[in-house]
Amino acid sequence: xxxxxxxxxxxxxxxxxxxxxxxxxxxxxxxxxxxxxxxxxxxxxxxxxxxxxxxxxxxxxxxxxxxxxxxxxxxxxxxxxxxxxxxxxxxxxxxxxxxxxxxxxxxxxxxxxxxxxxxxxxxxxxxxxxxxxxxxxxxxxxxxxxxxxxxxxxxxxxxxxxxxxxxxxxxxxxxxxxxxxxxxxxxxxxxxxxxxxxxxxxxxxxxxxxxxxxxxxxxxxxxxxxxxxxxxxxxxxxx
Amino acid sequence: xxxxxxxxxxxxxxxxxxxxxxxxxxxxxxxxxxxxxxxxxxxxxxxxxxxxxxxxxxxxxxxxxxxxxxxxxxxxxxxxxxxxxxxxxxxxxxxxxxxxxxxxxxxxxxxxxxxxxxxxxxxxxxxxxxxxxxxxxxxxxxxxxxxxxxxxxxxxxxxxxxxxxxxxxxxxxxxxxxxxxxxxxxxxxxxxxxxxxxxxx
Numbered sequence: 001x002x003x004x005x006x007x008x009x010x011x012x013x014x015x016x017x018x019x020x021x022x023x024x025x026x027x028x029x030x031x032x033x034x035x036x037x038x039x040x041x042x043x044x045x046x047x048x049x050x051x052x053x054x055x056x057x058x059x060x061x062x063x064x065x066x067x068x069x070x071x072x073x074x075x076x077x078x079x080x081x082x083x084x085x086x087x088x089x090x091x092x093x094x095x096x097x098x099x100x101x102x103x104x105x106x107x108x109x110x111x112x113x114x115x116x117x118x119x120x121x122x123x124x125x126x127x128x129x130x131x132x133x134x135x136x137x138x139x140x141x142x143x144x145x146x147x148x149x150x151x152x153x154x155x156x157x158x159x160x161x162x163x164x165x166x167x168x169x170x171x172x173x174x175x176x177x178x179x180x181x182x183x184x185x186x187x188x189x190x191x192x193x194x195x196x197x198x199x200x201x202x203x204x205x206x207x208x209x210x211x212x213x214x215x216x217x218x219x220x221x222x223x224x225x226x227x228x229x230x231x232x233x234x235x236x237x238x239x
Numbered sequence: 240x241x242x243x244x245x246x247x248x249x250x251x252x253x254x255x256x257x258x259x260x261x262x263x264x265x266x267x268x269x270x271x272x273x274x275x276x277x278x279x280x281x282x283x284x285x286x287x288x289x290x291x292x293x294x295x296x297x298x299x300x301x302x303x304x305x306x307x308x309x310x311x312x313x314x315x316x317x318x319x320x321x322x323x324x325x326x327x328x329x330x331x332x333x334x335x336x337x338x339x340x341x342x343x344x345x346x347x348x349x350x351x352x353x354x355x356x357x358x359x360x361x362x363x364x365x366x367x368x369x370x371x372x373x374x375x376x377x378x379x380x381x382x383x384x385x386x387x388x389x390x391x392x393x394x395x396x397x398x399x400x401x402x403x404x405x406x407x408x409x410x411x412x413x414x415x416x417x418x419x420x421x422x423x424x425x426x427x428x429x430x431x432x433x434x435x436x437x438x439x440x
Contacts, residue, residue: 134292183357190354195284204347207340208293211347216283220276227272231265 003090007098008105011072015106024067028110031060036117047125049117053135053206057114058199061146062175066167068106069150070160072099073229077158082236092233096226100151107143111136131208138205141218142198146171148225155232174198287348300344308348317342317355318370324361326413361409 015021035056076082118127153167178197182190201214291298342355360367
């Protein structure tokens with residue numbers, strides 16, 4: 001466990017030393033602020049983050065989080081430091097979990113900056129705190145899943161550009177394409193596509209509903225992609 | 240002069256064998272894990288457990304509705320007929336969202352039996368026709384439907400260009416409302432404060 005914490009601290013420190021993290025932070029804050037100002041902060045609109053979270057934040061995260069995760073493993077593979085990492089007394093699971101939690105903590109820092117918006121809304125109207133907690137729970141699960149996918153693609157290749165393109169492509173498809181596709185079919189294919197659609201699961205968190213189905217989806221899918229990352233790393237060790 | 244060392248054939252064979260064993264192990268374990276994920280998601284899908292986190296309870300259904308939905312044992316599709324035009328009030332999307340949320344709640348209560356569908360009669364013409372035909376031949380509520388049967392037949396028979404006619408009709412009405420709104424706005428501007436003064440009196 002201490003190995004995971006050490007690894008996570010190292011990753012978090014590496015974020016603050018690299019310019020990419022500051023760039024990602026700037027892009028996230030600028031686009032989220034723009035979406036809040038133009039979409040949510042309007043006269044007569046309800047004092048909730050629903051419009052902002054339902055589409056804009058999800059759209060921003062689809063592109064921002066792969067930029068955060070692209071270097072997690074690819075950088076180690078490209079520079080050859082993965083060999084050193086493999087020789088230290090730390091398991092593959094600890095390496096993957098350490099990197100995952102490092103990125104997750106950075107993501108939580110990004111999310112904390114979003115708290116400014118409910119504070120602004122609270123000046124003009126009552127803000128439902130329990131709904132806000134539900135929104136943040138959804139954002140946490142969504143972010144964890146996105147990071148797990150990004151980490152998986154980062155483990156697949158030594159090229160960061162390929163990692164970011166693959167993760168953003170898969171995330172965009174899973175987030176925005178499955179729901180409209182599900183409307184075109186009926187029966188079990190519809191259920192299958194709806195179940196794979198990230199937006200279907202995240203939508204209920206935004207409206208203030210915690211459903212076991214959505215919790216299980218995000219947790220199991222995150223664990224699945226972390227598991228696949230561990231297996232990929234193991235496969236590299238065995239050549 | 241360096242000495243070239245070449246691994247002997249048994250060593251090579253052992254390494255290849257190890258890779259095959261390891262590869263098979265990875266594939267089998269991965270398939271098992273994917274299977275576990277699928278099973279867990281299937282169980283969660285059929286569980287209607289959920290918590291409404293809003294302080295207003297907007298995502299909660301009454302006990303009666305919950306029980307009614309949970310007791311449904313045949314497949315039921317709740318179809319919402321909602322017009323969506325290019326020119327509409329800015330509140331319309333909010334109303335549509337409220338209906339969508341409610342249908343989503345019904346669906347979440349009994350996912351395996353209840354599904355919801357969304358039909359825009361101006362756009363999803365085929366779906367609309369199918370829905371009308373289904374409604375006409377429905378076994379339940381036969382007496383209630385009887386009085387509307389002629390109208391339904393009229394719609395199904397004159398289906399050619401129905402969507403165009405409906406679209407023209409709705410757009411025409413919207414244009415009239417918009418024109419009236421504009422005229423009223425212009426009158427108010429011309430009156431200046433007179434209107435409000437009259438209201439005050």
